[in-house]
Amino acid sequence: MGILEQLYQNIIKGKAPEAKICAQKALEENILPQEIISKGMNSAMEEVGLRFSRNEFFLPEMMVASRAMKAGMEILEPYIVGESIGHAGKIVLGTIEGDLHDVGKNLVAMMFKGAGFNVVDLGIDVSKEKFLESIQKESPQFVGISALITTVLPNVVEAVDYLKKSEVVGNCKILVGGAPVTPEFAKAAKADGYAPDAGSAIQVAKTLIAGQVQ
Ligand code: B12
Structure with missing residues (x-):
């Protein structure tokens, strides 16, 4: 299983520490942060939403998935934000x-x-x-x-x-x-x-x- 697929699965399962590790590994594989977000993370939240609407997931699952996504975002943030805040x-x-x-x-x-x-x-x-x-x-x-x-x-x-x-x-x-x-x-x-x-x-x-x- 590729690293983005692993990240996707960990977010769906709400596994925050694992999501962090996958986000870090994806960066080490030189995958752009934007691609990590769109393919490994946003798509996972979409799937969580679909499962919620099919009554396969409930509030707690949505909650832990969002926590796992946030954990992954923490790893990516420094690579997206950089140091030039404020000029624009x-x-x-x-x-x-x-x-x-x-x-x-x-x-x-x-x-x-x-x-x-x-x-x-x-x-x-x-x-x-x-x-x-x-x-x-x-x-x-x-x-x-x-x-x-x-x-x-x-x-x-x-x-x-x-x-x-x-x-x-x-x-x-x-x-x-x-x-x-x-x-x-x-x-x-x-x-x-x-x-x-x-x-x-x-x-x-x-x-x-x-x-x-x-
Ligand atoms: C995680 C989640 C939760 C978590 C939120 C945790 C958190 N800290 O955010 C919790 C468990 C709290 C939750 C609660 C509820 N949720 Co909810 N949730 C979701 C879920 C699965 C993911 C949302 C998400 O994080 N998406 C990922 C991000 C990256 O995407 P995004 O938010 O869309 O943002 C992108 C764009 O929209 C855009 N964007 C966003 N904001 C802005 C602002 C500007 C200015 C711009 C330009 C762009 C922009 O850019 C973003 C990045 O690219 C969605 C399903 C879904 N597909 O959206 C349901 C969903 C939104 N929830 C839903 C529901 C029904 C609820 C509850 C009412 C459930 C309940 N019975 O209590 C409660 C509402 C509580 C409340 N008052 O807000 C429904 C809404 C249905 C509807 N049409 O109204 C959805 C669609 C699930 C579903 N399929 O039924 N939820």
Whole structure:
């Protein structure tokens, strides 16, 4: 079994120490961190989600799988983040109120750090007021709102509307993402940008910055 397959299996089984070892070994085999994440880790979480929807997995299995994924991410983070944090700008990130999922949001944070952004991570279950407070304090170029369950999508719409109506937000662009978020939803919610994954979120942010400069 290849190392990415082993990593995939260990995440599904929620084996955090083993996932760490596999992530380290994959790096030693010169596999790029991004490939390790997409082939060995994200795909495992997708499978866990499928098993949950088929009633083969329950909450505890989802929980331990996310812990194993986070353990693997810890190993990869230094290879993605590098040392040049801050030169590209600042982003305030958080998972929307009512939602406790943070693996995807943490990956987005990691990629933004890797692209040279200073990341202010507000964590999970973040209210629109808390997002606004942080924008006021930090003056970021971007705010990123993550949502993983369909029931919290109305909270995203409400938060975007609330932030857009505030003068404090000014030129700060609002990005939205998460598994149930679609380009159509993002447009209807009047967000400035949407990305299906952490890698393309950076491209969207760069495009928005370029648009401002022109
Ligand atoms: C792990 C997990 C959990 C863990 C979360 C632990 C944690 N610390 O995050 C726990 C056990 C807590 C959990 C709880 C629940 N979960 Co859950 N969970 C998952 C699971 C299996 C994986 C999520 C994940 O980590 N994915 C991996 C990451 C890397 O992917 P991602 O989050 O999508 O992020 C990527 C992109 O979406 C994007 N992105 C994400 N955020 C942002 C933000 C911005 C700004 C941008 C640009 C991009 C972006 O970039 C990321 C990286 O590439 C998913 C299944 C799935 N396929 O999503 C179900 C899933 C999301 N959960 C689900 C459900 C139902 C629940 C519960 C309601 C279950 C319950 N009965 O209590 C609770 C909700 C609790 C709450 N209030 O939030 C459903 C949601 C269904 C729906 N349509 O609403 C899913 C889809 C499972 C399923 N198939 O039914 N869950």
